[in-house]
Amino acid sequence: MEELREILTGGQSFSWTDEGDCFSATLNEKVYRVRSAEDFEDDSFLHEYFDLDYDYDKARREIAAKDDVLAGAVNAFPTLRILRQDPWIALISFILSQNNNIKRITGLYGKLCRAYGHEVEKGYWSFPTPQELSRTSMAELRELKVGFRDSYIMDAIDKADILTEIPALDYHDAESRLMSIRGIGKKVANCVLLFGFHRMDAFPIDVWIRKILDRYYPGKGVEYFDPYRALCQQYLFSYARFLDLE
DNA sequence: CACCAGGCCGTGC
DNA sequence: GCACGGCATGGT
Helix, strand or coil, X not given: CHHHHHHHHCCCCCCCEECCCCEEEEECCEEXXXXXXXXXXXXXXXXHHCCCCCCHHHHHHHHHCCCHHHHHHHHHCCCCCCCCCCHHHHHHHHHHCCCCCHHHHHHHHHHHHHHHCCEEECCEECCCXXXXXXXXXXXXXXXXXXXXXXXXXXXXXXXXXXXXXXXXXXXXXXXXXXXXXXXXXXXXXXXXXXXXXXXXXXXXXXXXXHHHHHHHCCCCCHHHHCCCHHHHHHHHHHHHHHHCCC
């Protein structure tokens, strides 16, 4: 359980629920229940989702050798990974994330599933496809309490086809293409690139990353973290929250 | 009452 | 180009 908590509920995915004795999520038209890394080694979807083919031990060693802050971050979160999430789910998830907190983002994500997804198992609803979500309206989204993000979600539904273009684009073109969707700025675009497309050249800068960069890496550009900038970003995000930086 | 949360938009300069 | 206020909602 604990080796998965930061990965599944720490702010990169909002699909997972802490059931007490396991984490559950409705993905890939199934309900997955996991307690530890052993639970997904023989499942092809989870194998891919948890990025099991990547050599995290090697990356962690090289990241920890870079400086004391990164060493502390790697040490504090020895099992952290970057999940390979569905691009559409990542897009809507991180639209919901802006000026919001993880608990409420997860709640809104669940409301969208119940309102527009389909029931895969008794009490477990899938995240709505673009077609399913297109049944909504500004008024209905407001009733679900998404707030000012209503028009952003509506525009994302209209422009969902953009997601099919992203894999062929380089970092800057992919980022600006995503930013052509209303409500997608630099930060959300980078979250979609990182968590939805597993682009390891992405580097989302949110309030926590801003704090830890200002404090420990003043004057340094993100190139400092290469060739593991995306992974460093995720370690630093968890570490900044863990330290509760001011 | 204030301020914050994995920000972005519109406006003014 | 950059600074700033507004924005829905719920928690502290």
